[in-house]
Amino acid sequence: MPIETTVTTVAQADGDAEFLAVPFGPDLAPDVELPVSVPALLAHYEAKGEPGEVVEIPVAAAHGVRRVLLYGTGPAPADLRKAGAALAGRVNGRERLTIVAPSEGDVAELVAGALLGTYTYKLGEPKTTPVHEIVLSGADAAAVARGEAVAKATSDARDLTNTPASIKSPAWLAEQAVALAGEGVEVTVDTELVGFGGIRAVGQGSVNPPCLITMTYAPPGATRHVVLVGKGITFDSGGLSLKPSASMKEMKTDMAGGAAVIAVLSALAAFDVPVKVTGLIACAENSFGGNAQRPSDVITQYGGRTVEVLNTDAEGRLVMADAMAYADRHLDPDVLIDIATLTGAAKVALGTGFGALYATDDALAAGLLASAARSGDRLWRMPLIDDYRTALDSDVADLANVDKKGGLGAGSVQAALFLQEFTGGRPWAHLDIAGPARNEKGSTGFGVRLLLDWLSSSA
Numbered sequence: 001m002p003i004e005t006t007v008t009t010v011a012q013a014d015g016d017a018e019f020l021a022v023p024f025g026p027d028l029a030p031d032v033e034l035p036v037s038v039p040a041l042l043a044h045y046e047a048k049g050e051p052g053e054v055v056e057i058p059v060a061a062a063h064g065v066r067r068v069l070l071y072g073t074g075p076a077p078a079d080l081r082k083a084g085a086a087l088a089g090r091v092n093g094r095e096r097l098t099i100v101a102p103s104e105g106d107v108a109e110l111v112a113g114a115l116l117g118t119y120t121y122k123l124g125e126p127k128t129t130p131v132h133e134i135v136l137s138g139a140d141a142a143a144v145a146r147g148e149a150v151a152k153a154t155s156d157a158r159d160l161t162n163t164p165a166s167i168k169s170p171a172w173l174a175e176q177a178v179a180l181a182g183e184g185v186e187v188t189v190d191t192e193l194v195g196f197g198g199i200r201a202v203g204q205g206s207v208n209p210p211c212l213i214t215m216t217y218a219p220p221g222a223t224r225h226v227v228l229v230g231k232g233i234t235f236d237s238g239g240l241s242l243k244p245s246a247s248m249k250e251m252k253t254d255m256a257g258g259a260a261v262i263a264v265l266s267a268l269a270a271f272d273v274p275v276k277v278t279g280l281i282a283c284a285e286n287s288f289g290g291n292a293q294r295p296s297d298v299i300t301q302y303g304g305r306t307v308e309v310l311n312t313d314a315e316g317r318l319v320m321a322d323a324m325a326y327a328d329r330h331l332d333p334d335v336l337i338d339i340a341t342l343t344g345a346a347k348v349a350l351g352t353g354f355g356a357l358y359a360t361d362d363a364l365a366a367g368l369l370a371s372a373a374r375s376g377d378r379l380w381r382m383p384l385i386d387d388y389r390t391a392l393d394s395d396v397a398d399l400a401n402v403d404k405k406g407g408l409g410a411g412s413v414q415a416a417l418f419l420q421e422f423t424g425g426r427p428w429a430h431l432d433i434a435g436p437a438r439n440e441k442g443s444t445g446f447g448v449r450l451l452l453d454w455l456s457s458s459a
Contacts, residue, residue: 003155005088005118005130007111009144010098013137017098021069021087024049034059034068041070048072051079052086075104077374084113091131092118101139111136111147112154112449119155121162121442146271150452153267154445156180160259161443165235165252169208170283173232173255173262177213177281180266186216196326197300198318201309203284205239205292210284212323213258215265222276226455227333228265229323231316231340232258232283239286239312240294247344254316256437257339258283260447264455267448273455278331282319286312298397301422302326306397314401316342317415321422328424335364336423339431339447345411347435354380355436355446358416361427367458368429368450377450379431382413389417 013020024038024047034041034057042048045055053072058065069090073083080102091097099114101107111134118130136144160168160176174189181187190212193200203210213232233254237243243251258281265279293299297309299318303325307318320338327333346356357372357379359365365381372379391408394400399421403414416430436446 002159003115003118003151005115005132005134007115007134007136007144007148009136009139009141011138013098013100017096017135018066019069019091019094019097020066021071021097021099023100023102024070024072038070052082054086054090056090073102073105073110077106077109078376080105080107080109081113081376084110085117088114088117088131088134093129094131096133096135097131098135098137100137106143107136107139108143108147108150111144112150115148115151116154119158121159149267149270150449153263153452154448156266157256157259157263157445157448158443160262161253161256161438161445163252168234168252168255170203170211170232170234170285171208173234173258173281173283174211174213177215177262180262181215182266182269184217184219184269185265188214190214195302196322197302198307198322199282199284201293201297201299202233202239202286202315202319205289206285206287208234208285213262213279213281213283215262215279215281217265217268217273217277219274219276222274224335225276225278225331225333226335226337227327227331228261228277228279228451229320229327229336229338230258230261230279230281231255231320231342232281233316233319234283234285236286236313236315237288239315240288240292241311241313242288243313250438253438253443254341255283256341256443257431257433257447259443260339260445260451263445263448264451267452268455271452271456275455275458277455278327278333280323280327282323284315284319286315303329303422305399305421308394308397308400310400310404311402314415316340317401317418320419324419324422328422328426333426336426336428337431337451338419339433339451341434341437342432343412343415343434346432349382349412350380350435352435352439354378356412356432357381357429358384358432359429360384360420360423361429364427364429368454371450371454371457375449375453377436377446379450382416384416384420385410385413388413392418
């Protein structure tokens, strides 16, 4: 659900604030009177002042009792995000939390962590409500606004991804892209899909027609063009290559990459990104029925290449290939980046803590890895092994969508090699986020902070 907590800034904290959060340190705040010294409090609570650690101290106030929250943090972005989330979680349902900004680090990270720490998704009335207002004392207003923008974009991606498939069709996702697009972003939706053989084939078994969403952000004076391609499979049953029931339960989230692209495009104006960015979200519902594509069908992708579909559950690469080939032929990007919950193999290799990064350009890979470290959306670079490409050879088409013999393994590498065929040789990066895109609580919004950081810093 949209984040309901508001953020304001003040020059100096209200001495009577019911909840006043102050960072650990020798210079707490001159107007804060604690019952005992800070070292004694730390010793009593066996606290170390580490990031995310909060010690609550009741103190006398003019109108009763207020609570001082001593919080641990550090200069690193991850430290600040952890501190913000811990503080917001400590005051759920309260009216206001006043935070004295730390002296080190980017306060935008603390704000983003605090706001995302209030995030919940529940249809109907939530069991708990977040703190209504967070007041930042002594913080730069521009940094606070940047933190709010990051949190909103990440929250938007989470909302889109968490929405049940009974609501979320390709048409619904297109409507949300239009609704979320901010100033300076143009949105078009292609439902005819002439030439898009991959998107059409994946979506033909569903009563909900597929589509291609295009979002364009073109600020005046932009000299570079980046295309972001997102997988928008609104539900993935596996098609006729049906998934096991346990694997299908979280497949409403198979459009997490597309949600990230929508959220990023919607937030670019808030970051004054001076780069032209086009987002392509290839949307379909992978279902089964009398009209569904069959294993062994041959389809024609955008641009004319033919693909033998040996497994209908390897559908993400088919819709992504169409969008990437379209971008190469018509949009002339300087850089092409795709993001998708593409393979279970990536999750097997890296778990839920890292997304898999494949790239044909070392400088592009280095930039994305640096943004991953700053944003907390961690990536691990994986190899594009040319020797493995022959596993995708087909006897009847230009290539197959999976290893015909099935003995090679390295499913995430094979999927990346398949997509590489449609890049036109342009600088390209592929983010397989099947592991970190979701956890036991639902969507994480993985990729939003990463791409916003990269687009801002690479400009």
